[in-house]
Amino acid sequence: MAEITAGMVKDLRDKTGAGMMDCKKALAETAGDMEAAIDWLRAKGLASAAKKAGRTAAEGLVGVAVSGTKGAAVEVNSETDFVAKNEIFQGFVATVTALALETGADAAALAALPYPGSDVTVADKLTANIATIGEQQSLRRTAMIEVSQGVVASYVHNAVVPGLGRIGVLVGLESAAAADVLEPLAKQIAMHVAAASPLALDESGLDPALLERERAIAREKAATSGKPAEIIEKMIEGGVRKFAQESALITQVFVIDGKSKVGDVVAAAAKAAGTAITLKGFVRMQLGEGIEKQQSDFAAEVAAAAGL
Template identity: 70%
Template sequence: MAEITAASVKELRERTGAGMMDCKKALNETGGDMEAAIDWLRTKGLAAAAKKAGRTAAEGLVGVHVEGTKGAAVEVNSETDFVAKNDQFQEFVRTVAGIALQTGGDVEALAKADWPAGGTVEEKLTSNIATIGENQSLRRAALVTVKDGVVVSYVHNAAAPGLGKIGVLVALESEGDKAALETLGKQLAMHIAAANPLALKGDDLDPAMVERERAIATEKAAESGKPADIVAKMVEGTIAKYRKENALLSQLFVMDNKTKVEDVVAAEAKKIGAPIALSAYVRFQLGEGIEKKEADFAAEVAAVAGKPEPVA
């Protein structure tokens, strides 16, 4: 059984919004397993659904770059936000995003790619670590392309052109007016940055995530005391809602919060007189999925232990 620390209770509280003592109980009930504790809280109705991708736990920058019918996104991590504001670091991320247009989503290939001034990307990164004095890492990359259409990029709260903490690429396949497609693509990218869809279509959602939601829904529905057939319908209704709310095409467009994204695309296709296919998207949020160690604070320790906080 993992040790239940004040830091783990604090992390669970931040990720779920549940009360401190509920978080402590959840961790005790699940042997200190953070993800299992989140599920335990949700089955008890004490926490909202938590997307792991929504929690930023590392510093650095996301970079996006588009040329013609190709767009690339990269994430480069650093130890502190101070380095992310460094001109040398920003130029590195910007250049790497451009190189990724040729290497695609293979980070190993990207690291071995030629650096414009000589050497490789990996060697340049090593040089930056030495001169900046802080550890940095090339974490991931992605590439989207279209045969005929546009690839549009968007950075939320950009730290510099093409650089920020959330970067989005949208691929629209269409023979229609490219200026109109660019406008639509930008709106869709802003939606993706805000709504954080987990897949393009409901059927594309990670089966493991769907089954996790099904298990939680089943336990909650069973506690209602209703007949088995009613419980089954309740579970299926919950899963259908989960698919709808987490798949991009079926999400409600953030611009009006009433029209499905797929209907927004269809309306624009009718307007420009040419079919439009939202074929792919990429959303990188800095640090998603990375766990960062938190320090134990005296107040948290005192609260979890049930002891009065020390007074200076």
């Protein structure tokens, strides 16, 4: 049997919001497999998928930049949030985000570009910043969105300075409509994306493996209902369909009005403008997504409380 450590319990609790003892039991039931333990808790109704997606475990900044009909987002990580307040670090992130408009989603290509105003590359400049600031930093990832005509809007949540913060969003609207029609709409959708964390533009873009995982969780929940097999199958498919609709941007309920689907909002704007408006795509980049960071002081507290 795998050893269940205090740190594992703390990590699972952070990811799911479930109770400490429930987390300990979930890990024991799944031989310490973190992802399986999350599914176990969700199947028991003790955790939500959204909790995991909303957690971050690394510091630094996300930058966004828009030029004409294209926009770029970049994440640069640091060890502590103190560095995010450093003007040297902020200047570096802003500069490389603007450069990313040339390289798009290729972080390696971005790192190899000449750093403006110097005779070194972006990677070399980052190395120099590490020595100057005295803390490890990394150029983690980049993303880009572009439309042939229309607008790309950006939004930064928890901005420390304009264009830099913890969550950066880009939204592209493809249309011949006037900018004064498209820009406020794109900005509102970008704010929605920051708040609602869609996983894909539409249901067809959702990862099939993710849907199968949801189906397995729904099946385990339905199995305890005592209902006939044909009803259980309908419950399972209904649960998966609900998850898909809540995870795809165009079928999410628009946070601005709390009732309309995002796709319907775009369609209504197109009708009012008298020309087609297509939601081409979006980028949502949240600082530290997928990065784990040890917090041993909290683990000690969990160990004491759980008797580990």
